Amino acid sequence: MKQEGLSSKAKIGILFLILVVGFTLAILWSLVKVSMIDGDTWRKRAEKFTKNYIEKKAQRGNIYSSDGKILATTVPECDLYLDFSRVPEKDKNGNIKTDSTGRTIYRTQISDENYNKYLDSVCLVLHEAFPDSSAASFKRRIHNYRTAEKPRGCVLVKRHVPYSYWSRICRYKGWNRGVVKYVDGKSVIHYSRFKTYGNMAESVIGFNESYLKEKYNGLEGYYDSILRGQDGLVLCRRLTRGSWIPVGQGSTIYASESDSVRTDSIPGHPVINGQDIVATIDTRLQDIAHYSLEHTLRTYNSSAGCAILIEAATGDVLVCASLIRDSLGNYAEMPYRSVPISDIYEPGSIFKPVILTAMFNDASLSLDTAMLVPVGRKKFSANSKDVIDHGGQKNDMYPLWKAVAISSNVTFSELGWRFYNNRRNELFNNVASIFPFQKLNIDLVGTEYNCRTNKLTYDNDFLRFCYGYTCAVSPLRMATFYNALANKGRMVKPRFCKAIINKGTLEYLPVEVINEQICSPETATTLRDMLVGVVEGGTGDNIKNDTYSIAGKTGTAETSPGANTSNATFVGFFPADNPKYTCLVMLRDITRFGRDAAPVFQDIADCVVSLDKELDCRPTVKILAEKRKAGSNKDEELLPSVSKAPQAEVRQIYKRLGLNIGKISMQTLWCTYSNNEETPDLPAAYIDYTPPRGQVPNCYGMTVKDALLLCRSMGIDASFEGYGKVVSQEPKARTPITKNTKVHLKLKAAK
Numbered sequence: 001m002k003q004e005g006l007s008s009k010a011k012i013g014i015l016f017l018i019l020v021v022g023f024t025l026a027i028l029w030s031l032v033k034v035s036m037i038d039g040d041t042w043r044k045r046a047e048k049f050t051k052n053y054i055e056k057k058a059q060r061g062n063i064y065s066s067d068g069k070i071l072a073t074t075v076p077e078c079d080l081y082l083d084f085s086r087v088p089e090k091d092k093n094g095n096i097k098t099d100s101t102g103r104t105i106y107r108t109q110i111s112d113e114n115y116n117k118y119l120d121s122v123c124l125v126l127h128e129a130f131p132d133s134s135a136a137s138f139k140r141r142i143h144n145y146r147t148a149e150k151p152r153g154c155v156l157v158k159r160h161v162p163y164s165y166w167s168r169i170c171r172y173k174g175w176n177r178g179v180v181k182y183v184d185g186k187s188v189i190h191y192s193r194f195k196t197y198g199n200m201a202e203s204v205i206g207f208n209e210s211y212l213k214e215k216y217n218g219l220e221g222y223y224d225s226i227l228r229g230q231d232g233l234v235l236c237r238r239l240t241r242g243s244w245i246p247v248g249q250g251s252t253i254y255a256s257e258s259d260s261v262r263t264d265s266i267p268g269h270p271v272i273n274g275q276d277i278v279a280t281i282d283t284r285l286q287d288i289a290h291y292s293l294e295h296t297l298r299t300y301n302s303s304a305g306c307a308i309l310i311e312a313a314t315g316d317v318l319v320c321a322s323l324i325r326d327s328l329g330n331y332a333e334m335p336y337r338s339v340p341i342s343d344i345y346e347p348g349s350i351f352k353p354v355i356l357t358a359m360f361n362d363a364s365l366s367l368d369t370a371m372l373v374p375v376g377r378k379k380f381s382a383n384s385k386d387v388i389d390h391g392g393q394k395n396d397m398y399p400l401w402k403a404v405a406i407s408s409n410v411t412f413s414e415l416g417w418r419f420y421n422n423r424r425n426e427l428f429n430n431v432a433s434i435f436p437f438q439k440l441n442i443d444l445v446g447t448e449y450n451c452r453t454n455k456l457t458y459d460n461d462f463l464r465f466c467y468g469y470t471c472a473v474s475p476l477r478m479a480t481f482y483n484a485l486a487n488k489g490r491m492v493k494p495r496f497c498k499a500i501i502n503k504g505t506l507e508y509l510p511v512e513v514i515n516e517q518i519c520s521p522e523t524a525t526t527l528r529d530m531l532v533g534v535v536e537g538g539t540g541d542n543i544k545n546d547t548y549s550i551a552g553k554t555g556t557a558e559t560s561p562g563a564n565t566s567n568a569t570f571v572g573f574f575p576a577d578n579p580k581y582t583c584l585v586m587l588r589d590i591t592r593f594g595r596d597a598a599p600v601f602q603d604i605a606d607c608v609v610s611l612d613k614e615l616d617c618r619p620t621v622k623i624l625a626e627k628r629k630a631g632s633n634k635d636e637e638l639l640p641s642v643s644k645a646p647q648a649e650v651r652q653i654y655k656r657l658g659l660n661i662g663k664i665s666m667q668t669l670w671c672t673y674s675n676n677e678e679t680p681d682l683p684a685a686y687i688d689y690t691p692p693r694g695q696v697p698n699c700y701g702m703t704v705k706d707a708l709l710l711c712r713s714m715g716i717d718a719s720f721e722g723y724g725k726v727v728s729q730e731p732k733a734r735t736p737i738t739k740n741t742k743v744h745l746k747l748k749a750a751k
Helices: 008-037 039-050 112-129 135-146 163-170 218-222 224-228 283-300 348-361 400-405 409-420 424-432 459-466 475-486 521-537 594-611 647-657 704-713
Strands: 051-056 070-082 086-088 106-108 155-162 189-195 232-238 244-246 276-279 304-311 317-325 372-375 396-399 497-502 505-508 513-515 551-558 566-574 581-590 623-626 637-640 670-674 685-689 717-721 725-730 742-748
Touching: 070 163, 112 135, 112 155, 112 163, 135 155, 155 163, 218 224, 224 276, 283 304, 283 317, 283 581, 283 594, 283 717, 304 475, 304 594, 348 400, 348 409, 348 424, 348 475, 348 521, 348 551, 348 566, 348 594, 372 400, 372 409, 396 400, 400 409, 400 521, 409 424, 409 459, 475 521, 475 566, 475 581, 521 551, 521 566, 551 594, 566 594, 581 594, 594 704, 704 717, 704 725, 704 742
Parallel strands: 717 742
Antiparallel strands: 051 232, 070 155, 070 189, 086 106, 232 244, 276 497, 304 317, 304 581, 372 396, 497 505, 551 566, 566 581, 623 637, 670 685, 725 742
16 A cells, blocks of 8 residues: 655755755844844944044144244154065965975065165165164164064164155165054054254253153143143044054055045044244344354363343343253253253352342442442451452452442442441342342243352351352343343343244233332443443453443352352343343353353344344444545545445445445345455446355455355355454365365454
8 A cells, every 4th residue: 555645855855945944034034133123233343343533642733933933843753664574485376485496485575676676775765864874884784684594574673764764765666565564553653843953942942851751841841731732532444453544544654645634533522733832032043142152162161051132121032042061072952951040050240230239229328339449358357258359459449330340349248248237137138129039930841949048147158148159049030130120120020932823823922020120210220331331341341342332240150169160151231222132141160250251142142233123233334435536526435345245235224324326236145345446447336246156255354144144155054253354264265165164254343
């Protein structure tokens, strides 16, 4: 009998069909569940691995100088890593290739052909970026890394390579693959602060004090919250090796400027770049002060020195040079010591005007600049040592103004002993009321100490206090006091930042007043006249000139009792009849006197006078008479004497004097005067002057301003000493110019 039902094969087929349908339904359900039910959850998880908001640092603001130059800015730098790893090369079937000798053929990120072809070029680029290291040393180092027995896949060649040089290396054929872009998931590109003028004014601009985090001193530290800006969160996408780039940025890390980069940020966390600030430093004046001070420090083998220039009315510090000698004998600015601010020292004779101001303010005294006072040598008590005037001054009686001019210690000891011996604390209190002994709290982050003063109990201490000892002050505070005298008694706080740039608009900071009136305008005028006498016929007469008047004071203070070294200072203001600038120069640990610091003062003042068009203290143009024809009875033709000068300035002089411009053609930048000695029948005139190409120009007879301009316009570095006009130069005129040519000019004033 035949059995009914499904065969075993049919049952297996049905079972298979059920399984297929079941799996299909399960897959469809999973798809529906993932896309419709759990889709948002999975998409959010996926985005965390592909896109995310990453913290982005804000661009730090720039620091500009008062003359519009960039002092500090942020620039990209790169750490140059090269990949020298070797991987066995395989054929299409996955078998390792070998050469004819059976050795394994290795593949490198940079092929041998491209490596050998461009290695020298890469090393020259590195040498260009770091001139202190030769191209040969870079080539030797890179070659040793590549030919090592087990080359590493990530070798550090050089840190802090400027971005422009790093990108040039990346663009050499075949080298892009060998240059490592990310190390430990972090880009090799980072940003650092770059100072345009190198070490010049660096202690004012500021240093980064920490390698672990950004912590600055100087202007960078004080205005950090303004310069830093606000970091934000930016939408980025994930690359390999755990690196992230902003959405929209190409994968090539050294892409061109035209690549668009979207910086979509989370609301409430935008990236706000820092604001720019304008410092009070003037790069033109700072440059002159820096190199003049450095030359003087080298000449006297000083351990340190400083130069400060302050605008009297505002307190703007236009120059703040601080140079310290290192172990190699070089002078540079140091990160943790600013000589004008952090150094305190016994000022010596420059403190005498402070004592004199306090005495003039005392209504119980009756001082007269013509009153006779002793000079020379004097013993004031049995417990005191003899007070001696330097320079072998004989015992005599001088008017007070003359005693100030020769800086008599005996005179000031006499005044103190005569009027305040029985009320010494009152003298100190009078001085403290007009001199900023406490911290100035300037707008720089750095070390600023309180002044140090000794008690005036002992006779020697009291007498020494009267002529500038037993107290220690900083150069900046001393300059602040003299600036008050220049300001007719109004003491303003020194400042190093004058404005903040907010959305392209300058927001000027207010002038801060420390003391509205340290003395009456009449007292300030009296002291000014006495300080003029110091320069006109006293200890500071080595910088006397006929161009502008200076009111100043020399100061020589022994570094310790009986020491053969001193701290030499010259401080004053100019033009004396209408003071606009105050300047202080201090040299530490030299075997010279305060008058030897004065030439640096004059170098700075000369530069100021040449640049400030508002100062009406320029010398009268000397007019020379030249007859049109020998033996003629006609009126003389008057022409200013010029030895090579910019034609535009000569035209301006002619206009101011109401003279005929004559033959100035303006076809060349420079012109010179022709006196026609060989052809007296021709009229005197100005002729075009073209500096010789490739040769040192003849600067004889030129002013220092024009000589420096001429040399630097030809790409030659120049320095000078003295004042007046150029009387000699080294190297001589017509000497061929080489890469290291530097002209030194010697100046001398006409008698």
